[in-house]
Amino acid sequence: MALAADSQEARTHDARIASPLWMGMACTEQAWLMSIGQQVHLPRGDFLFRRGASCTKGYVLLSGHIKLSIPAGPGQEKVIEFLGAGDVFGESVLLPGHHLIADAQALEPCDVLSFERHDLQAAMVRVPSFAQKWLTSLTKRFEGLLRDIESASLLSATQRVAQYLLRQPRIGNQTKLPFHKRAIASKLGLQPETFSRSLQQLAADGLISVRGSRVVIHDPVRLQSLLV
């Protein structure tokens, strides 16, 4: 997930190495897939696609992080997911006639492998483990949405923030908010103000300390116990 956070370096290597996409796949198959797919580099901030466009391609994220979000009025958005290396997306390409629902924007420089619909079909038949990868990646993303819906329906603002913090990878008792607070807030279904207040709340209760994007978790157990 957050492993490739500063993959500034990784991108200079062959992207094949970085991606968990290829695990359990023969070298010849890898090479073939790389050859029929088109490798694209995406500068930070660029959009790979936008809501409403027709979906002609499927994508595999080789490195970097991409934000999927739904536009919600001028300057507003609802963040759906943060994608990381190995994730598959643009899945709507499998439903001819459909249109893209979300925007895809690079949060950092990204490497993406893209496949035309026709090539995708062929690749899945020829390399079953490729179809397998799509299925497992899609299933993971599906479970992610499920958990987001669960949290949004069942937990209060502060509980959602606590849960998010606990799910972040941490070194010692310290963790780092990997994206802009505004974006994280949106992913949690909160306004930036509410997110901020929830962090303050947790800090006031002595559970965490916040300075900028750095968060120290003083009491993971009590934090966890907030989630009931």
Add this chain to the structure above:
Amino acid sequence: MALAADSQEARTHDARIASPLWMGMACTEQAWLMSIGQQVHLPRGDFLFRRGASCTKGYVLLSGHIKLSIPAGPGQEKVIEFLGAGDVFGESVLLPGHHLIADAQALEPCDVLSFERHDLQAAMVRVPSFAQKWLTSLTKRFEGLLRDIESASLLSATQRVAQYLLRQPRIGNQTKLPFHKRAIASKLGLQPETFSRSLQQLAADGLISVRGSRVVIHDPVRLQSLLV
């Protein structure tokens, strides 16, 4: 989707005929899949699986409707999806070690085809169109969740109800709420009281009439225009 609503009759036929699962698949492959899968009949109200159990099987819904929901305290639940004939579910089986997130309960008598994990893998390799079906079904469900999240984040209670009504299949200007109002409310992320009030609101504005589960849509255009 709602085509098989009153498939009381369809179930008496060979379930193979009813399901859109098999489209584009040779008869021999169909037969083989039916033979390695186990056909299960589920009486109304029965649970196929429950949250927390380990996922050993993948499922294809042949007929009937199944409610996926997340338990939320005593007698409470958050409805995630209503599944119909042809839908694939139990996808977590593809992620060994994971546990089921939702409950699956039959809303009417159902026929389900279930596959052990191992057989599933084999089937996908041997019958690529079967893997294809899983991918497209999962993608459709994924888009469904996406749209639910979008609606829940961006629309008011009454707007969500209006949208739901417009999406129901209707004969003339009449439609029918296919499940208990309590369940539909939950799917829309509302309390039953709020759902009821929203319906009354729309009725008071002359846009619809409600009697029991029957809804007459007087002015679809104005109803649509509520969604901005």
Add this chain to the structure above:
DNA sequence: CGAAGGCTTGAGACCGCTCAAGACCCGTGG
């Protein structure tokens, strides 16, 4: 006819949102 379950209606409280202003952070350029 009675009971049970589902739905509706009402009154009140609360959580998170909105709007607005001020503080902070950080990269940039003088």
Add this chain to the structure above:
DNA sequence: CCACGGGTCTTGAGCGGTCTCAAGCCTTCG
């Protein structure tokens, strides 16, 4: 090194949509 400026985050005050709790109603079914 410091001052500047844009964007991001925080803080405050007030509002409002939805939830909660509690009756009452309606339909269905035994």
